[in-house]
Amino acid sequence: xxxxxxxxxxxxxxxxxLYGVDWHFYDMLxxxxxxxxxxxxxxxxxxxxxxxxxxxxxxKIALGRMIEALAIELGIEIISGGSMTFRREDLDxxxxxxxxxxxxxxxxxxxxxxxxxxRHPPPDLAIDVDITSSSLDRQAIYTAxxxxxxxxxxxxxxxxxxxxxxxxxxxxxxxxxxxFLPLREIQRFVETVPHVREIAWIVSFxxxxxxxxxxx
Numbered sequence: 037x038x039x040x041x042x043x044x045x046x047x048x049x050x051x052x053x054l055y056g057v058d059w060h061f062y063d064m065l066x067x068x069x070x071x072x073x074x075x076x077x078x079x080x081x082x083x084x085x086x087x088x089x090x091x092x093x094x095x096k097i098a099l100g101r102m103i104e105a106l107a108i109e110l111g112i113e114i115i116s117g118g119s120m121t122f123r124r125e126d127l128d129x130x131x132x133x134x135x136x137x138x139x140x141x142x143x144x145x146x147x148x149x150x151x152x153x154x155r156h157p158p159p160d161l162a163i164d165v166d167i168t169s170s171s172l173d174r175q176a177i178y179t180a181x182x183x184x185x186x187x188x189x190x191x192x193x194x195x196x197x198x199x200x201x202x203x204x205x206x207x208x209x210x211x212x213x214x215x216f217l218p219l220r221e222i223q224r225f226v227e228t229v230p231h232v233r234e235i236a237w238i239v240s241f242x243x244x245x246x247x248x249x250x251x252x
Contacts, residue, residue, distance in 0.1 A: 050087040053171045057083050059125055066121060077131040078123070079172045086170070091230065092134075095165045095189055098229045100135040101238050102222065103161070106214060109245040113142040117151070117159050122181050124153050129177045133162040136183075139213040158183045161213050167191040179205055185212040194223050216249060 062078040069076065075086040088096070100116075107114045115138040123130025136159035138145045145151070162183045164174060167190060178186050179199065186197040186205060196219060197205035198212045211217050225241055232240070 050089075051168070051171060052085045054083045054085075056081055059128060062123075062130065075119070075132045076121075077170060077172050077174055077177065078129060079177055080128045082172055084170060084172050088165075089167070091191075092165050092167055094229055095167070095191070095226065096134040096163065098226060098237065099163050099165070099187065099189065099194075102225065102241060103135070103137055103163075103214075105238065105242050106217070106245060106249075109242060110249060110251045112139070112251075114139050115142045115145045120151065122153060122158060122162075122177075122183075124181060126154065127180050129180050131174055131177050133159075133178075134165045135163040137161045137213075153181060161185045161187065161211075163187045163189075165189050175205065179203065187211075189226065194219070194226055221248075 057078075058081065059078075062076070062083055065083070066076060073087070075088065077084045077086070103114065104116070106112065117133075117136040117138065119132045119134060120136065121130060121132050122136075139160040141157055141160055145156075158181050160183075162178060162185070164178070164186060166174065166188060169190075175186065175188065175197070182199065182203075184199045186199075188195050188197065196208055196211055198208050200206045209219055211219075221244070225237075225244075228237065
């Protein structure tokens with residue numbers, strides 16, 4: 037079974053890629069890994085394992101806390117899915133986002149404990165931090181799975197994509213689920229993540245929400 041190994045570097049994600057594996061292997065690997073902190077991306081025979089760096093986790097947590105702070109401060113109902121596995125055997129694809137949320141469908145999923153994407157809609161919003169560039173096309177997998185909104189951060193710029201009527205993502209300047217949210221301000225806060233203490237950072241964001249945004 038051919039495989040390539042990306043050599044780990046300080047403060048970078050560690051990636052290991054296998055080619056020519058089937059869905060059964062992917063399924064068994066997920067069960068074997070259990071709750072271990074490893075992201076598994078599967079795309080029609082190619083499988084990537086990624087162990088996130090501390091910086092990756094800092095950005096992931098910050099973006100997630102932004103969404104949660106917005107929900108708390110503005111009284112918006114959400115259901116947090118964290119890094120739950122999205123997968124569909126009929127599409128031969130699967131992955132874990134860094135964070136995901138049901139927003140428009142939050143009430144629908146209030147009592148659902150196990151999401152089956154063959155029967156249930158995917159989360160309304162997924163967050164994907166990709167500082168070192170995945171070997172697989174994760175955005176294409178999100179497209180295939182029908183996630184309506186995707187936030188992608190590459191360590192420098194935050195980009196927001198909306199799924200169009202043609203089934204393809206369109207780069208947009210605003211959020212589908214939070215259309216009142218100015219992207220430039222989110223970008224500004226994300227840029228400061230490595231330089232500001234964690235509690236001070238979230239308090240600052242909450243203060244900004246209270247002073248600048250109104251409940252829709």
